[in-house]
Each structure stands twice: as structure tokens, then as C-alpha cells.
Amino acid sequence: MLDSQPPSLWAPSPAPAKARNMCTDCGLSRSKLAGQCGTACQFIKPDYSALEQQVHGRRRDPERPDEAFFGPFRAMYKAALRAPAPGAQWTGLTTRLAQKLLETGQVDAILGIGPHPEDSWRPQPVIITDPAEVKHLRGMRMGYAPLLSLLEPAAARGLTRLAVIGIPCQVYALRSIEEQLGLDALYVIGTPCSDNTTTENFHEFLSRLSETPEQITYLEFRADYHVELRFEDGTQRDIPFLKLPLSDLPPDFFPMTCRTCVDYTNTLADITVGYMGGEGAQWIIARNQRGEDLLASLGDEVRLETPGSSGKRAGSVKGFAQNTVRAAGGLPLRKMPDWARGIVAWLMPRIGPKGLEFARARVEMKAVETVLHLRRAHPKRMRYMIPDHVWSLAAPYDLHPETGETGKD
Numbered sequence: 001m002l003d004s005q006p007p008s009l010w011a012p013s014p015a016p017a018k019a020r021n022m023c024t025d026c027g028l029s030r031s032k033l034a035g036q037c038g039t040a041c042q043f044i045k046p047d048y049s050a051l052e053q054q055v056h057g058r059r060r061d062p063e064r065p066d067e068a069f070f071g072p073f074r075a076m077y078k079a080a081l082r083a084p085a086p087g088a089q090w091t092g093l094t095t096r097l098a099q100k101l102l103e104t105g106q107v108d109a110i111l112g113i114g115p116h117p118e119d120s121w122r123p124q125p126v127i128i129t130d131p132a133e134v135k136h137l138r139g140m141r142m143g144y145a146p147l148l149s150l151l152e153p154a155a156a157r158g159l160t161r162l163a164v165i166g167i168p169c170q171v172y173a174l175r176s177i178e179e180q181l182g183l184d185a186l187y188v189i190g191t192p193c194s195d196n197t198t199t200e201n202f203h204e205f206l207s208r209l210s211e212t213p214e215q216i217t218y219l220e221f222r223a224d225y226h227v228e229l230r231f232e233d234g235t236q237r238d239i240p241f242l243k244l245p246l247s248d249l250p251p252d253f254f255p256m257t258c259r260t261c262v263d264y265t266n267t268l269a270d271i272t273v274g275y276m277g278g279e280g281a282q283w284i285i286a287r288n289q290r291g292e293d294l295l296a297s298l299g300d301e302v303r304l305e306t307p308g309s310s311g312k313r314a315g316s317v318k319g320f321a322q323n324t325v326r327a328a329g330g331l332p333l334r335k336m337p338d339w340a341r342g343i344v345a346w347l348m349p350r351i352g353p354k355g356l357e358f359a360r361a362r363v364e365m366k367a368v369e370t371v372l373h374l375r376r377a378h379p380k381r382m383r384y385m386i387p388d389h390v391w392s393l394a395a396p397y398d399l400h401p402e403t404g405e406t407g408k409d
Contacts (some may be wrong), residue, residue: 008130027146071267190269
């Protein structure tokens with residue numbers, strides 16, 4: 001039984017999810033606030049400008065061009081823990097930040113995602129009150145996780161100072177209801193996200209990567225254009241992006257929500273920890289005073305450097321846009337000949353965008369993907385779902401709003 005977890009690592013069974021269209025099951029529909037999904041959901045009528053003002057005290061500054069890509073921030077770093085945490089996806093920065101809050105007594109509990117006891121790849125929302133148990137949050141999960149369903153059980157236990165580790169759709173909903181929660185403290189540690197799928201689909205993907213998928217313990221998309229696999233016997237395998245069997249996946253492998261996500265970098269978190277701009281290390285975006293203070297609390301535990309940036313993203317984004325047009329139109333994607341894949345896979349890490357330019361490319365790709373897929377599948381949603389800054393990101397690739405596609409019409 002999931003409810004039999006020790007008090008320091010508690011996984012209360014959530015209420016059933018409400019039937020929702022374009023839903024990633026953030027957990028809000030499983031709570032007493034389910035009636036607010038219409039205003040709290042990122043995929044209905046998001047208002048990033050208002051929530052960025054609420055959370056960070058200001059909107060994106062047009063005088064700081066990178067805020068158009070990454071949202072409001074005070075500082076960005078390439079970072080790594082000097083002593084990497086065992087079992088971490090990278091060095092363990094995300095969980096160490098949360099653990100520090102528990103150790104110093106700034107929060108009563110962490111709400112995060114751990115592994116399901118029956119499937120380590122399946123996400124399970126948990127409440128953690130013991131710093132030693134934070135290790136259970138390390139590593140990647142794939143699937144929908146009703147994180148916000150933990151808010152009511154936490155409140156029932158008198159836990160009013162919380163740290164939440166979440167992906168963008170979870171964080172957007174959390175910020176939308178934050179003022180109603182009556183919390184004494186809330187720290188939000190965000191991780192970037194764009195492409196989720198069901199745990200079952202993910203297992204199918206793993207089976208296409210290895211003859212022994214059950215032995216895969218680790219998978220990571222790296223900024224050097226490779227996917228890294230690790231196995232139970234300690235071996236490792238790197239697969240170039242171009243050699244992944246993505247064109248063989250079913251059309252609905254990635255849900256429409258993830259193909260139309262406009263918040264890859266988790267702009268409403270206090271601090272975002274990812275990989276895109278890290279050039280092989282982690283990438284930290286400290287967005288407000290809480291985020292800066294949280295990072296500073298680690299002191300010499302973390303090594304910080306100025307992130308680099310090189311290469312040009314335009315060609316990569318244009319190629320992605322062309323493939324997405326074909327996919328959005330129901331046409332088969334062109335497969336690169338096998339003889340050419342090896343050549344291009346060798347070239348991409350050497351001449352492709354790196355560091356912050358790689359991160360800008362991925363954000364622009366998400367903007368392009370959002371416009372094209374909504375235009376095909378849900379054109380009436382475009383005027384509500386696409387913020388102005390996303391149109392600006394798509395504009396260099398000849399994607400501009402047509403009549404009826406913005407709220408200004």
C-alpha cells in the first residue's frame with residue numbers, strides 16, 4: 001500500500017483524476033480546487049505576464065534579450081556539485097537545494113516525485129520531511145504525476161512551509177492557486193520540461209534502444225547531441241540524437257499538451273535547474289531573491305561558472321520547423337539515409353549551437369512546434385494559449401499570427 005510509507009517519506013493515494021481535455025494531470029483536478037482548473041491550467045488560458053509579475057515582481061525586460069527565451073532572471077550559471085550525489089541524474093543540484101531547505105529548517109516538507117515501488121521509471125508524488133530521504137527524489141521519471149494532489153494531505157498534517165520540485169505545468173497551476181493555500185513559506189525549484197509521455201510509452205521507447213531494456217537504469221538527453229544510457233552492469237552507451245528511432249514512434253507518443261508547451265524553462269519557479277545551457281554541466285537560472293538565496297545557501301558545495309554560447313541556431317531551428325510542418329500535416333517524416341546519419345551525427349557536436357545558443361534553439365523549436373500543432377489540431381485555442389513572447393520567438397521562421405489567432409483580433 002502506498003499509504004504505508006514511513007512518515008518521513010509519505011505517498012498518499014490521490015483522489016481519482018477528473019476527465020479533462022489537454023491535461024497533464026498536475027494533480028489540481030484531484031483536489032477540492034478542481035473547479036479552478038479553467039483558470040489555473042497552462043493549457044487553457046495562461047497569463048504568464050501577470051504571474052511573472054506576481055512571483056518575480058516584474059515582467060520580462062525587453063532590454064534583456066535572453067528573457068524573451070528564458071523568462072525573468074537575475075543570474076544564470078553553468079554549475080555542478082563538487083561532490084556529485086550518488087544516483088543523481090547529473091550531480092544532484094536540484095535535490096540538494098531542496099535538502100538544504102529541510103536541513104536549515106526553512107521548510108517543513110518537500111513535495112516532489114520519487115519512483116513508484118513497482119516501476120522505477122513510473123513517477124510517484126511523495127511528501128518528504130527527513131533530509132536523509134531526499135535521495136529518493138534523484139533521477140528521472142517518465143509519465144504523468146499528480147504532484148499538486150499532495151497539497152491537501154500536507155495541509156492536513158500542518159505542513160505550512162513547503163518546497164516544491166516541479167515541472168512547468170505543475171508550477172503554473174501551483175502559482176495560480178498559491179495565494180489561496182495559506183502557506184507560511186513556499187520555495188519552488190523548477191526543472192525544464194517539454195516532452196513527456198506515458199510510462200507505458202516510455203518502456204516501448206526503451207525497447208527500441210536496447211535488446212535488454214529492463215536493464216537500463218539511466219537515460220539522459222545531453223547537450224552534446226547524444227542520449228546517454230546506463231545499465232545495471234555498469235556499462236554505458238551513447239546514442240547520437242540523429243540515430244534515435246523517433247520517426248518510428250506512433251503519432252500520439254508525445255501528447256498534444258507537450259507538443260504545445262510554451263514554458264520549457266519553467267519561468268515561474270524561484271530557481272530553474274536543467275541542462276540545456278550547461279555545456280555538459282547543469283544550468284541554473286536564479287529568477288528572484290528566493291532563488292538567489294537558495295543557491296547561495298550551498299556555498300562552496302557548488303561550482304559556478306559563466307555559461308558559454310557558440311554556434312548559430314537558425315539552421316537547426318529551420319530544419320526542425322520543416323520536419324514539424326510535415327508531421328503536423330500528416331505527412332511522413334523524411335528519414336535521413338543511414339550513410340549520412342553518421343556524418344551529420346559527427347558534425348552536430350562540433351558545429352551545432354552550444355551552451356546558451358543551444359538553449360535558445362530548443363526554446364525556439366518549442367515555439368515553432370506550438371504554433372504548428374495548435375494551428376492544425378486546435379486552431380480555436382491559439383488566441384488563448386499562445387503568449388505574445390512565443391509569437392516573437394516564432395517570427396524569424398516565418399510564423400506569424402493569422403486572423404483569429406491572437407486575443408487582439
